[in-house]
Amino acid sequence: MPQSKALFEYRLRESARARHVRLRVTPHGGLEVVVPRGYNPARLPGLLEQKQAWIRAALERTEAERRQHGPEPAWKLPDAIQLPALGRIWLVTAQEAEAPWAAVREAGPGRLLLHGRINDEQASRAALARWLVRQAHAHLAPRLAELSGQLGLAFRRVSFKRQRTRWGSCSHHKSISLNAKLLFLDPALVRYVMVHELCHLAEMNHSPRFWSLVQKHHADFRAHDRELRKGWKSVPRWAD
Numbered sequence: 001m002p003q004s005k006a007l008f009e010y011r012l013r014e015s016a017r018a019r020h021v022r023l024r025v026t027p028h029g030g031l032e033v034v035v036p037r038g039y040n041p042a043r044l045p046g047l048l049e050q051k052q053a054w055i056r057a058a059l060e061r062t063e064a065e066r067r068q069h070g071p072e073p074a075w076k077l078p079d080a081i082q083l084p085a086l087g088r089i090w091l092v093t094a095q096e097a098e099a100p101w102a103a104v105r106e107a108g109p110g111r112l113l114l115h116g117r118i119n120d121e122q123a124s125r126a127a128l129a130r131w132l133v134r135q136a137h138a139h140l141a142p143r144l145a146e147l148s149g150q151l152g153l154a155f156r157r158v159s160f161k162r163q164r165t166r167w168g169s170c171s172h173h174k175s176i177s178l179n180a181k182l183l184f185l186d187p188a189l190v191r192y193v194m195v196h197e198l199c200h201l202a203e204m205n206h207s208p209r210f211w212s213l214v215q216k217h218h219a220d221f222r223a224h225d226r227e228l229r230k231g232w233k234s235v236p237r238w239a240d
């Protein structure tokens, strides 16, 4: 009797640590089935049939995500990280270690070491993201404070996030939020974003009064505002 066609295409992986069969759908890897060592694969078709509603929904969701963001190469650790805002570049090396996480630390001048679970994309991305936010705190927060003093516009606190659509924001409570990905832009653009958000402390809108205040403190505001919209292209995939 011919074998019936498989319900789904999937990658099968055996894991010594897995206790149960695990199903995982990733945007670029499709369906992955992780089975404990010694598992009889003849039981898989029945299991996949049983879980087909969940699998279909997950595949559809990731397919929609993929269409939106375009094809993406497989995860690869960056060989080097350049932060134009700081005028700095680091070479990145990785060292695998038994750990439930990955972490980034400076390993000498111009060198970063990612260690721990380096083959785990999520863990590695999270470690790099935490490092990026630390850099933003260390280097962008003092710049904002200095500009705030020069402009005579005082804020209460600054926080750094990694948004996908905004470079910065300013709240009625005088909290400024800056995108840590500003580190991938030129210092002049970073300055413009800071001036823009600081001016919102005086004018909580985009009125002509607001723009003339911005112009007073940052003459190139028009060109830089336009450039910022294309700035997302400067953000490397690993930081997205």
Ligand SMILES: [Zn+2]
Residues within 6 Å of the ligand: 196, 200, 205, 206
């Ligand atoms: Zn604004």
